[in-house]
Amino acid sequence: QAQLAESGGGLVQAGGSLRLSCAASRGTFSSVGMGWFRQAPGKEREFVAAITWSGSRISSPESVKGRFTISRDNAKNAVYLQMNSLKPDDTAVYYCAAAKGAIGVDHALYDSWGQGTQVTVSS
Helix, strand or coil, X not given: CCEEEEECCEXXXXXXXXXXXXXXXXXXXXXXXXXXXXXXXXXXXXXXEEECCCCCECCCCCCCCCCEEEEEEHHHCEEEEEECCCCHHHCEEEEEEEECCCCCCCHHXXXXXXXXXXXXXXX
């Protein structure tokens, strides 16, 4: 299994941008689908974005569509989440995850998780 480590979170004002990074070590990263999820206090973990090993993306939820973009660099064993036009509702801990097989919106499809990075958006 891959070991994953997120970075890039922080405090940002509404309307601002952040770029999250997820570094993978161990495992065959270049052949694994990757996803980003988030969890706000008192809420369930929510799917944000996912990308196949070859760079194909699946549809993101309406809450982030058009604002968040997932990408990857297999040469660097990294996946990114570019977040623009941030809103206070985007405040959450963001996790990257490696898929067991096909990517999807269900967190059960992923078997390796990072420790998370906090994103706080102030109004």
